[in-house]
Amino acid sequence: MADTSVIDLSRAPGERASWDRPVWVVYAWSVCELLFVSNPWQISSRLRAQVLRVFGAEIGRGVVFRPRTRVRFPWKLRIGDRSWIGEGVWFHNQDDVSVGSDVVISQETMLTTGSHAHRRDMALLTRAIRIDDGAWLSARCLVLGGAHVGRSAVAAPMTVIRGDVPAGEIWSGNPARRTGLRFRRDGS
Template sequence: MIIERRDRVAGPSFPLGNRAVRQLWNCAWLLLFRPSPRPLHRWRAGLLRLFGAQLGRQVHVYPSAKVWAPWNLRMGDHAAVADGATLYNISPITIHEFGIVSQGAHLCTGSHDYNNPTFQLIAAPIVVQRHAWICAEAFLSPGVTVPEGAVVAPRAVVTKSLPYAWTVYGGVPARPIGQRRRQA
């Protein structure tokens, strides 16, 4: 889906069809998703599904959450994305059952190849496993997997997949800072 660039400053990174559908989604987000009352989770889930999101039951995506490409979003049952979260999902983002993305968190699946003379856009998926919690204003880089039950502390920066389940990670870059009790 990403166009191979031949010039660092000219030309789009995505084909025309992709850009057109994203503009249609942006209009739907602005006019129908964003102004919807907070309790209307089913309404917002329906809009996301209309644009290709694969969502489980009882998914909660709050009105000011920004989803770049709904067709690259997968959420399991009872997963949630809070107000102000950004899902920059040029590559798929998967949030498994009971996964939580808190206020202002930023999940970013895209970056640039800084060694490429054209500064080529690159992408890799992000996976948030079951019962994992991405706390307020945390940042996840492309290609990161957050294991089951892990907690990414507020404002932590995760640049590589985290190794241990049911562990609390914090800091820049994120490192283990505590343990979490296993949930059923």
């Protein structure tokens, strides 16, 4: 295996390519995230939301943020009204993440928009994520860049989501596959 190529990571492009803000803003956000957002104490969801808004996040009314939430870049995060963000959710959003209204993102779920050009030079590659109204990402899901979770869709615990999850469907596993419908055909 000695003839297998190795990429020199010291030459990888794009270390700060996704920042979109001056260094001082990114560092100020890091301090505020630690004190107010990822903090494990049971501080107010309104306070967490307000600190995120100060740094450019668009957060709707009545959003609940549980402790230990992490947000890489708040200026690339939009969350609609009345959504619930569970304990330990991580928005590793080097690209835009859009979460609709009445969405539940349960404990320890990670949404990551970034990857790398692993065959070329490890350059950062990003793709946005969109979660439509009423969706539920249950515990410890992994949502990858380019994913779109449709209206009222459900992802079972530990599901890896890449690509599209159609509206109203339940998906499970890795690779994720359809396992049922959330509601009966009559809407109940």
